Structure formats: C-alpha cells, structure tokens
Amino acid sequence: MSTLQIALVLLAFLACFLAAGVWVALALGIVAFVGLALFTNTPPGINLFQTFWGSSASWTLAALPLFIWMGEILFRTRLSEEMFKGLAPWLNWLPGRLMHTNVIACGIFGSVSGSSSATCATIAKVALPELERRGYDQRVAIGSLACAATLGILIPPSIIMVVYAVAAEVSIIRIFLAGIIPGFLVMALLSGYIIVWALLNPQLQPPPEPRTTFVEKLRAARNLIPCALLIVLVIWVMIAGFATATEAAAYGVLGALALAAWSKSLSWANFGASLMGATRLSCMIMFILAGASFLTVTMGFTGIPRALAESVAALGLSPYALIAILAVIYVLLGTALDGISMIVLTTSIVIPMIQRAGFDPVWFGIFIVLLVEIAELTPPVGFNLFVLQNMTGRDSFYVARAAIPFFMMLVATIVLVTVFPQIVTFLPDYVMGAPK
Amino acid sequence: AQTRWDLPTGYPDSIFHTVNLRAFTDEVRKATNGQLDITLHTNAALIKLPDITRAVQTGQVAIGEILLSTLGNEDPFLEADGIPFLAVGFDQAYRLYQVQKPYVDQRMEKRGLRVLYSIPWPGQNVFTRVPWKSLDEMKGVRFRAYNPATARLAELMGATPTTVQAAEIPQAFATGVVAAMITSGTTGVASKSWEFSKFYYRTSAFHPRNVVFVNERAFQRLPKDHQQIVLTAAANAEKRGWLLARETDQESEKTMAKAGMQILDLDPALGKALLKIGEQMQQEWVKRAGPDGEKMLNQLRTPK
Amino acid sequence: MSPPADASQRKPSLPRRLLDGLYLSAAVLAALCVVAILLLMMAQVIGREIGLQVRGADDLTAWFCAAASFLPLAHTFRRGELIRVTLWIETLGPARRRRVELCCLACAAIFLGFAAFAVVGFVVESWSFNERAQGMLPIPIWIPQVSFALGIVLLWSAVLDDLVGVWRGRLPSYELAERERRARGELGQGA
Numbered sequence A: 001m002s003t004l005q006i007a008l009v010l011l012a013f014l015a016c017f018l019a020a021g022v023w024v025a026l027a028l029g030i031v032a033f034v035g036l037a038l039f040t041n042t043p044p045g046i047n048l049f050q051t052f053w054g055s056s057a058s059w060t061l062a063a064l065p066l067f068i069w070m071g072e073i074l075f076r077t078r079l080s081e082e083m084f085k086g087l088a089p090w091l092n093w094l095p096g097r098l099m100h101t102n103v104i105a106c107g108i109f110g111s112v113s114g115s116s117s118a119t120c121a122t123i124a125k126v127a128l129p130e131l132e133r134r135g136y137d138q139r140v141a142i143g144s145l146a147c148a149a150t151l152g153i154l155i156p157p158s159i160i161m162v163v164y165a166v167a168a169e170v171s172i173i174r175i176f177l178a179g180i181i182p183g184f185l186v187m188a189l190l191s192g193y194i195i196v197w198a199l200l201n202p203q204l205q206p207p208p209e210p211r212t213t214f215v216e217k218l219r220a221a222r223n224l225i226p227c228a229l230l231i232v233l234v235i236w237v238m239i240a241g242f243a244t245a246t247e248a249a250a251y252g253v254l255g256a257l258a259l260a261a262w263s264k265s266l267s268w269a270n271f272g273a274s275l276m277g278a279t280r281l282s283c284m285i286m287f288i289l290a291g292a293s294f295l296t297v298t299m300g301f302t303g304i305p306r307a308l309a310e311s312v313a314a315l316g317l318s319p320y321a322l323i324a325i326l327a328v329i330y331v332l333l334g335t336a337l338d339g340i341s342m343i344v345l346t347t348s349i350v351i352p353m354i355q356r357a358g359f360d361p362v363w364f365g366i367f368i369v370l371l372v373e374i375a376e377l378t379p380p381v382g383f384n385l386f387v388l389q390n391m392t393g394r395d396s397f398y399v400a401r402a403a404i405p406f407f408m409m410l411v412a413t414i415v416l417v418t419v420f421p422q423i424v425t426f427l428p429d430y431v432m433g434a435p436k
Numbered sequence B: 001a002q003t004r005w006d007l008p009t010g011y012p013d014s015i016f017h018t019v020n021l022r023a024f025t026d027e028v029r030k031a032t033n034g035q036l037d038i039t040l041h042t043n044a045a046l047i048k049l050p051d052i053t054r055a056v057q058t059g060q061v062a063i064g065e066i067l068l069s070t071l072g073n074e075d076p077f078l079e080a081d082g083i084p085f086l087a088v089g090f091d092q093a094y095r096l097y098q099v100q101k102p103y104v105d106q107r108m109e110k111r112g113l114r115v116l117y118s119i120p121w122p123g124q125n126v127f128t129r130v131p132w133k134s135l136d137e138m139k140g141v142r143f144r145a146y147n148p149a150t151a152r153l154a155e156l157m158g159a160t161p162t163t164v165q166a167a168e169i170p171q172a173f174a175t176g177v178v179a180a181m182i183t184s185g186t187t188g189v190a191s192k193s194w195e196f197s198k199f200y201y202r203t204s205a206f207h208p209r210n211v212v213f214v215n216e217r218a219f220q221r222l223p224k225d226h227q228q229i230v231l232t233a234a235a236n237a238e239k240r241g242w243l244l245a246r247e248t249d250q251e252s253e254k255t256m257a258k259a260g261m262q263i264l265d266l267d268p269a270l271g272k273a274l275l276k277i278g279e280q281m282q283q284e285w286v287k288r289a290g291p292d293g294e295k296m297l298n299q300l301r302t303p304k
Numbered sequence C: 001m002s003p004p005a006d007a008s009q010r011k012p013s014l015p016r017r018l019l020d021g022l023y024l025s026a027a028v029l030a031a032l033c034v035v036a037i038l039l040l041m042m043a044q045v046i047g048r049e050i051g052l053q054v055r056g057a058d059d060l061t062a063w064f065c066a067a068a069s070f071l072p073l074a075h076t077f078r079r080g081e082l083i084r085v086t087l088w089i090e091t092l093g094p095a096r097r098r099r100v101e102l103c104c105l106a107c108a109a110i111f112l113g114f115a116a117f118a119v120v121g122f123v124v125e126s127w128s129f130n131e132r133a134q135g136m137l138p139i140p141i142w143i144p145q146v147s148f149a150l151g152i153v154l155l156w157s158a159v160l161d162d163l164v165g166v167w168r169g170r171l172p173s174y175e176l177a178e179r180e181r182r183a184r185g186e187l188g189q190g191a
C-alpha cells in the first residue's frame, strides 16, 4: 500500500471511531495502535508506553494544570463578575460591547500563558458564564472565545514557538518578538468581526447598560484593580527574572488564591472544588495530547507527513504556490495532529524548502504558528474545541461551527502576513537589527 | 528483500551530528542498492532522547543515537566523557575515547547493543554575561547545570547551580534567571547565544560524545555483506565526524565573534584553579565508577 | 459522590461504593500532585533567590505532571469529562443508542486491556532492569511510572464497569453525571 493510501485508511478509521462516540484520546490511541500493527514492524505496545509516558511526564506541560487551576479559582470568586462590572460602562459605546472582553482577555492572558488550551480554559471559565448571564449570544461568545484563545500561542511566551525555534534553529527571542504585531492584528480582526456582526444583528444584542457619567465609569473601573494587579504580578515576575515563563503559572495560582482570600470567597470547599475541577480538565487535555503523540509516532514510522512534504518538494513550485500548498497540507495535518507534532514531523523537509524559496525562517515560524492556531479549531481533533465542549456541554462540532467566522479572520491574517511579511519581520528587525 | 530501519535522534537537522548521520545513512543506502534503507527521524519526532537506548534494546527501532553520558545514572562508568577537565581539548578527548572504548563496547554488548561509532561534541566552554577573571567572581553566580556533573562543577566553583530547560535559556539569560552556563560553541550558535550573553571563555572542559548503536539481533539478521557495509560506513562516519567536530568548533567561534561575542582564553590562574576542581571531580568519579574506572584512569595517565 | 448507578433509588452496593471510592481517591491523589507542582515551582523560584538549587525539581515536576494526568482518568471518565463526539449518538433512539454505547465501551475496553498489559509489563521491566532516571535524580524510573500503570488499570476497570452496567440495561455513569451537571446549570442547554 502506498503511503498516501495508508494515510487515507488511518484517517477514515479515525473518523469512524470519533463519529461513533469513542472517547477522543482512546480513538487516537486505537488508530495509532492499529496503524503500527498493520503498516510497520515496530511493536505497538512499547510505542504506546513510551509516547503516553513521554508526552505526560513533561516539565513544560506542568504549567497547564496550574493555569487552569488559576481560572477555576477566579471563577469561584466574585472577581470575574467585578471585572465585567468594571468594564461594562467603558464598552457601552462599542457595537458588541462586552463580547470584546473575550478577545481582550485572551490577548492579555496570552502574554502570560504559552498554551492555547490553558488560555481557552481560563478565559472560558471566567467570561462565558458572565456573558451568558448578561444575555449575550452564546454562539458568538463561544466562537469568538475558541478563536481568540489561540492567541495564547501567537503572543509570547509560546510553547509552539519554542518547539519551532529549536527544530528550525531560529532565535527564540526573535520569533517571540515576531508574534506580537500579528497577535494585535488577529485581535483587531476578531474585534472587527464582532463589531460588524453586532451592527448587522441588533436583535441578538442584550439590552444596553444604563448610561453612566465619566465619574461613574471611573468608580466602576475600581473593580478592575484586583484583576489588573494579578496580571501585572505574573508579567512582572517574568520580566524581573524571578521566574521563567513556566514558573510564572505558579505565581498566577498564588495570586489568584490571595485575591480570593482577600475578597472573602476562599473557603476549603471552594479550594477543593477548584483543585478537583482543574485536575479533571487538565487530565482530559493531557490524555488527548498523549493519544495524539501516539498517533504522531505512527505517522513518523509510516512516514506520512514526510511523504507529503517530499511530494511537495518534488513539484518545484514558485514561492507563493509553495506557501499555498504548505498551508493546505498543514491544515490537513492539523485536522488530526496537535501543533507540536505538526512541527517536529515536518520541519526537516519543509525548512530547507522554504529557505531555498527565499523565505525568512522567522516569518515562516509565525506562518506555521497561525496554521497551528487553525488546527486548534478544526475538527475532529482540535484542542480548543475539546476544552469548550468540556466547559459548555456543547459538542465540539457545534463549537467548530460557531468558530467559523472567526476562523476566517485567522485565514485573513495568514493572507495578510504572506502578502505583507513586514507585519512579522518589522518588530524583530527593529529591536534586534536585520538578521545576518 | 529490502530491510527498513528507523533511526531516531534527539537533535535538529543542521547540527553536525545529524548531518553526519544523514551522510552515514545515505552511504549505507547507496552501497546496498537501497536494500538496507535507514530512515532518519530528527528533532526527537519519533522517540525522545532519554528513551532511545531502551527503544533500541527492545527492538522498537533497530538503530539509534544518544549522548553517552546520559547513561551515567545507571552506570557511572559511562559518565567519563562528561567529567570536567578529565580530557581537555580534542586530542585528549580522542585519547580518552580510545582508552574507554573497549569498556563501553562491552557494557553496551551486555544490553544487546553494538556500538557503531562515537563522535564528540566540541569542547564545553563557559558563556557569561559579565567578564570572568577569577574564581571569586563566580561566587553566588547562577550557573546553569543540566546534569549531576555540571551541577557539581558549579558547586565547586562556588556558583549556584540552577536548573533551566534548554528551551528557556535565552529568556532565562535575558531576565537574569541565570548568568552563566557551560556548553559547546555549536550549541551556542544554534541557540544564538550572542542575543543573551557577551563572553565566551575557552575552557574545553570536556567533550561529551554521542554514540550510534544498533540492536545486535537486528544487525545479525542482515546478510553478511550488508553487515560489512554498515561497519565500513560507520568507520567512515567516525572519521568524518571527528573532523566535522573540529571544523564546526572553529566555525562557531567565528560566527559568535562576528555576531559581537568576545571569544577569550582563561586567565592562567583561573585555569589552574579549574584544573584543581577537575581533579577533585575525577576522584569523586572513580569512587562511583569502581575498579573499571580506576583501571581506565591509570591507562589514560600512562603515556602510550 | 457519584450518582446511583441504578435508576431505582437503592443505596449503592458495597462493591459500587468501594470502586467509586477507589476512583475518587486516585483523583484526590492527582490533585495533590498538582499542589506538589505548585510547591515545587515556588521552591525553585525561592531557592534561586537564596542561592540554593532544588535538585531535580524539574524531573519531579514532570513526574508529578504525569501522575496528575493519569491518576484521575477513571474518575474523570465516570464524571463524563473525558471528551467524545456526541453529535451522532444524540440523534439515536434509546435502544440503538444503547447498542452504540456498548460498541464504544467494548472498543475502549479492548484497547485499554492491551494498553494496561503493555504498561504494567513495561513498568515491571523497568523495575527488573533497574532502569534509572537520566536527570539530576537517579532514582529507579519505575517509581514515577507506577502512576501511569495505576491510572490506566483504573480507567480500564471503570470502562469495564460501565460496559457491564450498560449490558445489564443501566444508563452509563458518564451519561448520568452529565445530566446531573446540566440540571445543576453547570452546562449550557446542549447542542
């Protein structure tokens, strides 16, 4: 059987198991196991053992449960409610009003956390109940959140960027800087869509908040202080060199606990419930990640991503055609693989290719990160979809449909950074000088 | 019939070890007319670095590459090439390799592994943010340590051994989480060290080696002529690799200098002090490594 | 803790309570591992400030992270929080749905059976080879890996548990748990 036929068979298997309702992590595991048993001569058992263990016993992943815990604590305090109270009068004039908090909050949290799942879980826990309570459209709230949460990997720090930087040997600092302007661009486009949608669908908007004077607005803004303090604390410990990006998560939890204690909403029951909730949610995410890395190994042994990339290399395309084809391939891989796997499985072939075509590897890094963001949103395997399914009880396909318009904004970003690569390269070149 | 082997490595594509591995697999493929096809999997995409030994032992893959001294926790003898100042510079490192080889081969044989070849990393040198002239200046400095030997080295220098994951080094330097580290110039170039550190001190403290080994059963299943081809290609790879290591070292110094780093030799007094620390570490190692360690050390010290 | 596995409101049987207790204690242990990660990271931060290296803190963190992800599997499964695609299943009538549930559970049980044997086998092998961790803490690697074996075996048991239950005509535990969450208003109205 040819490599591409094997790929199709495996994908069909995966689709069947998932559609029938087999748990996602197990469906990934079953397909990976069957794929190894049928198409390779490496024993599936030990591969299962090593990939599940290697994927979960990970120091970088350890920030995930902490950030999720932080969100669970904040959810159980009045902090989120207060934050919305503080923001509401300021956003009254803007079409879409508090719906924009999803985008802003994800942008801010994205500068603290390096993962999109952690961003998604934290902001969903805090923002979704508030938006629902205030009568905002659930579909748009969920869709915008699913998409905005991918800012977690586009705005530094970012686990995906670190993986890419190591695999492609580009400067981590440079690529972190490169993500900032595209991050703002994505935020602007998402907010722009919310404005347009709000203007076109006035009947779906909740009744406006009462008009307030400037002084009242300022008074309401006092409610923002605790949250602002928390964010400033976490960013400050990173910049001041008290903690690495991963350790900052620990400060986040301690800060959230302190705020909860200060606002008198910390009880043992709350503490326990938040901890157990965080444990279950991160267990779900990490188990799927482990399943996905098992599938990655099957892909590696069967050589599917390599064959795909090699067949592209053999085409001898013009630079833009190459980028277009690569985008399609990464979107296809992204339906079933997680972002880290997409990168480590393909860089050895793709990086030389794009360098030959004259693209800057730092630019390409941001391009790949944007495609990984898309992968977080495409079924059947999209981590933001899973997080939101777990938290809202709506099926991941519903979440995916709700995210489509916002997803298109990501596609627009990809087109924009391809046509105007300066969006990516300007900041690193300005700060660090042009690459040598 | 065609045999297909998978070869996982934990390192990225452009590191010279990987370039050399690729040349090795190409040579084997060509010489066997494609009958033995070794697929190289870089970037730890297939198997993570710490799992590769066991993966080859159990037949999960037929062949693999690891950093030898990572097995030191299981068998301290295998740490020898990771002990600072035991063998300084490429020539001493080669001598250490020759002396160490029979012991290593025998130990790997016990695991069902056949060592094909072994290539050193360029000398481990010290990267700092501020000038370093005497041992006193290292007092209390946060020094990145990545294994027990480098942690002990930092301790004996009076520095504070600090754990930072490789991926977080640039950030950690930039924000002051660490202020010094020891690694090869190659790694320095790969991580663009000039963006976060200024000074590079040639210590050549040790040359840890990568080894490439094959599962003995998988090797025995090959036809005799293919076995010979693999061994010849391995011998070629070893020759090429040692040369590559030296060349890469010089090139990376040039690259770093061009990027604005100061490439410096140690102050002689400081060099002496470090050698003394090295002696203490060797004594500590011999205690752990047992009779074989002592035997090997004696061989190393008797001139040829 | 968990809802009665039977539609009638009998007091849960002893084996039921024992199993649920087992799943829950493993999850609580995992939660303590999350706390341990927090403490370790803080220890590392503080240690650095006062010039003290917390030896092997990153290895320990990784192992606790693994334990935190494997130990709560059974509990998370029974709470309906392991994600699956329910788009199609929800359109089915009760009888067909039960048959599909049985298929899913059977697939899961077979796979987890293989997995449990493989994982336990390799942990035992790590132990008999006396394989050691490669980082700063040279402890035998089977010690942290026990959490993996335990978590998978417990998940297998939870799946078999539900397989038997659904076979006997009960509703699956995860289904009941999700209905309960919905009734408490923790989830939206459903797709």
Ligand code: NA
Pocket (backbone or CB within 6 Å): A109, A110, A111, A112, A113, A114, A115, A151, A152, A153, A154, A155, A156, A157, A158
């Ligand atoms: Na981020």
Ligand code: NA
Pocket (backbone or CB within 6 Å): A334, A335, A336, A337, A374, A375, A376, A377, A378, A379, A380, A381, A382, A383
């Ligand atoms: Na996807």
